[in-house]
Amino acid sequence: MRFNPVSTLLALPLLAAADTPDYQAQFQEYLGQAQGYYEKLASKIPSPNKFDPVAAAAAKAGANKIDLIGLHNWKDVLYEPVTPGSTIPEEWWVLITGGNKTCLGHCGKVEAAFNETAAKFATEPNSPYMALLNCDNQPVLCNAWSSPVGALWIFEMLPEPSPINIFTKRLNLTTTTSDDLIQLQKDGYRNVANEHDGIFHPFNGFFAQNGLSVPVGYLLWAFGLLPSWAFMILMSLFSRSMM
Numbered sequence: 001m002r003f004n005p006v007s008t009l010l011a012l013p014l015l016a017a018a019d020t021p022d023y024q025a026q027f028q029e030y031l032g033q034a035q036g037y038y039e040k041l042a043s044k045i046p047s048p049n050k051f052d053p054v055a056a057a058a059a060k061a062g063a064n065k066i067d068l069i070g071l072h073n074w075k076d077v078l079y080e081p082v083t084p085g086s087t088i089p090e091e092w093w094v095l096i097t098g099g100n101k102t103c104l105g106h107c108g109k110v111e112a113a114f115n116e117t118a119a120k121f122a123t124e125p126n127s128p129y130m131a132l133l134n135c136d137n138q139p140v141l142c143n144a145w146s147s148p149v150g151a152l153w154i155f156e157m158l159p160e161p162s163p164i165n166i167f168t169k170r171l172n173l174t175t176t177t178s179d180d181l182i183q184l185q186k187d188g189y190r191n192v193a194n195e196h197d198g199i200f201h202p203f204n205g206f207f208a209q210n211g212l213s214v215p216v217g218y219l220l221w222a223f224g225l226l227p228s229w230a231f232m233i234l235m236s237l238f239s240r241s242m243m
């Protein structure tokens, strides 16, 4: 997904308020109110999230052992192989992919390379767990993570409530092959991937820590649907009502 200036706009005053001791109590109060509104509203929004549980079960049980993740199951899926008390992380490779809507039809090749890699990993011990996140089907989760399509996100899962490291790497949609991905595992992704430490981090980030990831995901998804002129009008109404 492209860089979204709205997310920065929304985040700045929020962060400023959260960091000032004088405002912290007030911020908590606003947060409580906002969550109340959000819960009422969320029950009325028709769900944009598509998930086919039969296809997901087939993919998991299939030779490639790929999990399909969505807003409702991603945490359970990622924590599933983690044993309580373990100090060695379980490694998950998640490909952020999309179809005609979010990837303009360009993700097929990299997805095929990822699937082929999963087939090889499935026969090798100590290889990463593999999952796909399709942003056409799961726009809210992709917005909540602010995750661009065509990226590989590597999660180092430890038991709750340990912080979780995530490394991200953009893949070249036209050239990436399964051999490249296997080489990446051999060479060690930590040397070439970026450590994720932003406010959108799904476990350690500001939004996740304050239970705001899902509302923020819906908000950004909704803003993404607005044409830009509508957004400008909304912003000017909003700023006028603040004065």
Ligand SMILES: *[C@@H]1O[C@H](CO)[C@@H](O)[C@H](O)[C@H]1NC(C)=O
Pocket: 099, 100, 105
């Ligand atoms: C995506 O677009 C291509 C070309 O326009 C079309 O052939 C294909 O059926 C579309 N796929 C989906 C899933 O809509």
Ligand SMILES: *[C@@H]1O[C@H](CO)[C@@H](O)[C@H](O)[C@H]1NC(C)=O
Pocket: 059, 062, 064, 066, 108, 109, 111, 112, 115, 132
């Ligand atoms: C990759 O595997 C998943 C899960 O089995 C499947 O849904 C998807 O269509 C596959 N993608 C490609 C490009 O083969």
Ligand SMILES: *[C@@H]1O[C@H](CO)[C@@H](O)[C@H](O)[C@H]1NC(C)=O
Pocket: 172, 173, 174, 175
């Ligand atoms: C992908 O790789 C090709 C060939 O090396 C290069 O021409 C292209 O610019 C790359 N694309 C991106 C987005 O980096």
